[in-house]
Amino acid sequence: MQAVKAMVRQPAALFGLIVVVLVVVLAIAAPLIAPYSPDEQMFDGLTLEGAPLPPSAQFLLGTDTLGRDLFSRLLYGARTSLVIGLVANGIAVTIGLLIGILSGYMRGIVGGALMRFTDLMMAFPALLLAIVLAALLRPSLWIVAMVIALVNWVQVARIVYTETRGLVERDFILAERSLGAGHGRILFHHILPHLIPTAIVWGTLGIATTVLLEATLSFLGIGVQPPTPSWGNIIFESQSYFQAAPWLVFIPGAVILLTALSFNLVGDALRDILDPTQRGRG
Amino acid sequence: MAFLLLRRLVQTALILLGVAAITFLLLYALPADPARMIAGRSATAQTVANIRRELGLDQPLLVQFWTYLQGLFQGDLGRSYAQKTDVGALIAARLPATLILMAAGIAVEVVLGVFLGVLAAVRRGGFVDRFVMMASFVGVSAPQFVAALLLLYVFAVTLAWFPMSGFGTPAHVVLPALTLGVLGAGWYARMVRSAMIDVLNQDYVRTARAKGLSSARIIFRHALPNALLPIIAMIGIDIGQFMSGVVVVEAVYGWPGIGQLAWQAIQQVDIPIIMGVTLVSALAIVLGNLLADILAPLVDPRIRAR
Numbered sequence: 001m002q003a004v005k006a007m008v009r010q011p012a013a014l015f016g017l018i019v020v021v022l023v024v025v026l027a028i029a030a031p032l033i034a035p036y037s038p039d040e041q042m043f044d045g046l047t048l049e050g051a052p053l054p055p056s057a058q059f060l061l062g063t064d065t066l067g068r069d070l071f072s073r074l075l076y077g078a079r080t081s082l083v084i085g086l087v088a089n090g091i092a093v094t095i096g097l098l099i100g101i102l103s104g105y106m107r108g109i110v111g112g113a114l115m116r117f118t119d120l121m122m123a124f125p126a127l128l129l130a131i132v133l134a135a136l137l138r139p140s141l142w143i144v145a146m147v148i149a150l151v152n153w154v155q156v157a158r159i160v161y162t163e164t165r166g167l168v169e170r171d172f173i174l175a176e177r178s179l180g181a182g183h184g185r186i187l188f189h190h191i192l193p194h195l196i197p198t199a200i201v202w203g204t205l206g207i208a209t210t211v212l213l214e215a216t217l218s219f220l221g222i223g224v225q226p227p228t229p230s231w232g233n234i235i236f237e238s239q240s241y242f243q244a245a246p247w248l249v250f251i252p253g254a255v256i257l258l259t260a261l262s263f264n265l266v267g268d269a270l271r272d273i274l275d276p277t278q279r280g281r282g
Numbered sequence: 283m284a285f286l287l288l289r290r291l292v293q294t295a296l297i298l299l300g301v302a303a304i305t306f307l308l309l310y311a312l313p314a315d316p317a318r319m320i321a322g323r324s325a326t327a328q329t330v331a332n333i334r335r336e337l338g339l340d341q342p343l344l345v346q347f348w349t350y351l352q353g354l355f356q357g358d359l360g361r362s363y364a365q366k367t368d369v370g371a372l373i374a375a376r377l378p379a380t381l382i383l384m385a386a387g388i389a390v391e392v393v394l395g396v397f398l399g400v401l402a403a404v405r406r407g408g409f410v411d412r413f414v415m416m417a418s419f420v421g422v423s424a425p426q427f428v429a430a431l432l433l434l435y436v437f438a439v440t441l442a443w444f445p446m447s448g449f450g451t452p453a454h455v456v457l458p459a460l461t462l463g464v465l466g467a468g469w470y471a472r473m474v475r476s477a478m479i480d481v482l483n484q485d486y487v488r489t490a491r492a493k494g495l496s497s498a499r500i501i502f503r504h505a506l507p508n509a510l511l512p513i514i515a516m517i518g519i520d521i522g523q524f525m526s527g528v529v530v531v532e533a534v535y536g537w538p539g540i541g542q543l544a545w546q547a548i549q550q551v552d553i554p555i556i557m558g559v560t561l562v563s564a565l566a567i568v569l570g571n572l573l574a575d576i577l578a579p580l581v582d583p584r585i586r587a588r
Contacts, residue, residue: 012416120300125526125563128544129305132556135548136312212425216530219427220545235428242431243439250435253428261423268419 006273007266016265023259027078034072035060039227041067052238052245062247065238070248073229074255080230081259084145084214089206091149093156093199100160101195105168105187118157126151130213134222144223148213156202160195167191197274205267208260215256231256290575294568301564302354302557306347309553316363319551337363350557359561360554362547369558373540377562379449380539383462383531384524386455388517390463395470396506396513402471403478403509404501414475418468426527430461430534447536458535466520473516477509511582518574522567 007013026033036042046067047053055062061070103114133147167173168191176186211231217223218232219239226233231252238248317334318325334340338349353360359369402414437457438446444457481487482505490500532541540559547555579585 012419120297120304123297123522123564123567124301124304125522125560125567127526128529128560128563129308131529131545132548132560133308133312136309136551138313208423212423215425216427219425220530220533232425235431239431242435246435249428249431253425253432256428257420257424260425261419264419264423 007269010269012265013269016262016269019258019262020266023078023262024082026075027082030075030079034069034075036069036072038068038073038076038229040069042069052241052248054245055247061251062245064234064248065241065245070234070251073234074231074252077229077231077234077252078255078259080141080224080228081211081214081256084141084148084224084230085207085210085263087142088145088148088214089152089203089210091145092152092206092210093203095149095153096156096202097160097195097199099153100157101164101187101191103157104161104164105183105191115161118154118161121154122158124151124154126154127213127216130217131220131222134217135220139217139222139225141224141228144214144217147217148210152206152209152213156198156206159198159202163195163198164191167194197270201267201271201274204263204270208263208267211256211260211263287576290572294565294572297568298561298564299351302351302561303347305557305560306350307343309556310343310346316551316553320363359558362552362555364547364550364552365555369554372543372555373558373562376538376540376543379537380525380528380532380541382455383458383528383537383539384521386459387462387466387524388520390459391466391470391520392513392517394463394467396474396510398467398471399474400478400501400506402475403482404497406479411475414468414471418472421465421468424465426461426465426530427534429465430458430531433457433461434534447534449536449538454535454537458531458537461531461534462524470513470516473512474509477512478505481505481509511578514577514581515574518570518572518577521570521573522563525563525566 004017007017042063044058044067046063052065052067053059053063059069059071061074064070064073099114099118103111103118105111106114130147130151133150134144137143137147173186173190176190181190214223214230215232215235218230219236221233221236223232223236224230226237234252235249238245242249315330317330317337317339321330321333331340338346341349350360357370359373361367362369362372365372398410398414398417402408402411405411434446434457437443444453445451448454487500487505490504491497495504528539528541529545530541531537532539533545536542540562543555544559546552547559
């Protein structure tokens with residue numbers, strides 16, 4: 001609650017928060033708001049020559065190349081983006097937390113090996129890896145989420161590792177250890193709670209990355225497959241048509257930008273609020 | 283220093299080996315079958331089996347990986363399945379185009395980033411400052427392909443100042459470089475801004491002011507060189523990021539670089555090319571970081587002293 005109050009005081013963060021809430025509400029309420037079914041190819045949704053219609057009173061944001069209502073598809077696309085964002089990023093943050101804590105806490109072979117593996121993944125061309133994996137697997141919403149999770153945990157692991165290393169050296173951990181606490185107790189009762197702010201911040205910032213990555217994969221035609229609408233594949237389906245029907249590319253594009261921007265703004269504000277040592281930097 | 287460099291080089295080799303191993307395992311574990319892809323849909327099981335034997339795909343995975351590594355140590359990246367030519371040669375032919383694009387993109391980022399960063403630092407809290415802080419967020423939040431399509435729509439379709447796609451003249455490089463540069467410039471500006479603010483608060487800058495030097499001279503001659511160090515590290519990281527993301531921009535602009543090569547190979551399950559491009563990209567990431575580490579002490583004597 002305090003975090004929300006602090007955020008309301010910064011115009012940029014407030015803007016981000018409003019957009020995030022709006023996107024979530026619109027995604028959940030999509031069936032109630034959407035004027036048409038997202039998959040319905042309407043006869044009056046195309047011109048007599050078969051071209052898509054520009055925005056009008058009947059079709060708020062125009063129609064796509066198959067005569068489907070763009071506004072309705074964007075609403076349902078928000079669901080796709082948010083589901084992938086939450087699932088993929090949730091998995092990525094969990095893996096990152098786990099590997100980061102273990103490699104930071106454990107000395108010796110296991111910790112060292114985990115960290116070397118993370119270093120190795122840092123050198124991996126992440127986007128290329130995601131594109132290769134997504135293209136060669138049968139693309140579906142869940143595969144896309146998995147692929148994104150697989151490339152996105154690395155950064156979180158790196159940060160959690162550094163923080164854990166710092167925590168392990170602190171006196172209160174030493175005190176706990178000398179009282180005879182086991183590894184499990186130290187890890188889950190004393191180290192993990194200190195990492196929750198980091199997890200929240202990256203849980204938010206990561207959604208921006210995920211939304212962008214999903215859009216990119218779908219734009220290349222290897223992400224979420226039509227007819228399931230996703231912001232990326234709406235652009236993919238109409239990109240060859242973008243000179244004649246620019247709204248089909250730039251309205252979804254603006255929606256992607258606005259959503260990613262808002263999650264970034266909220267995440268950045270959360271970082272300032274939850275971690276006072278970072279305040280005022282950058 | 284020599285020892286440190288040697289250690290970094292060994293590390294680099296190990297990382298590349300690791301990247302090769304993981305990519306190899308992943309590619310062969312995936313359900314896509316290159317033999318079937320080459321044979322086509324209507325091929326008989328016999329044809330597919332023959333192709334598989336010809337490519338050595340019937341061998342156990344470890345044997346295949348060992349063969350690949352042996353080639354790698356001799357500088358041989360293998361032969362493309364679809365194009366039947368040397369992968370090393372294919373990549374070498376495409377690399378210059380990608381490097382041109384990278385150099386142009388990073389140049390836009392640095393010029394724009396330094397300019398905006400200095401302006402923001404000097405007029406701290408002013409309009410430019412707030413604009414830069416916001417723009418850097420917009421830059422990282424904007425999908426590259428949308429920015430690319432927007433630039434195409436405005437400057438190639440509507441205004442017709444630049445060609446839609448292709449390669450060859452300086453005009454072709456403008457839009458792809460702007461796509462990469464404008465989106466990335468925000469973070470450069472942020473870095474320069476905070477480094478500049480630190481430097482401008484230092485005593486020697488006050489001394490320069492007290493001597494009565496013009497503010498232009500103080501900013502560009504005295505303060506800026508000391509604020510540029512973070513830029514070197516950023517360029518190092520950028521080189522790696524760029525190599526990883528080049529597929530998208532090259533796809534939109536039809537730019538004949540290694541990203542396009544990789545994209546075609548992915549669609550044909552041409553594993554040797556995918557492996558090759560992945561390794562080259564990983565090499566770029568590692569070398570980018572290495573370059574930043576080597577250049578930093580050369581540029582800044584303060585680091586050398588440590």
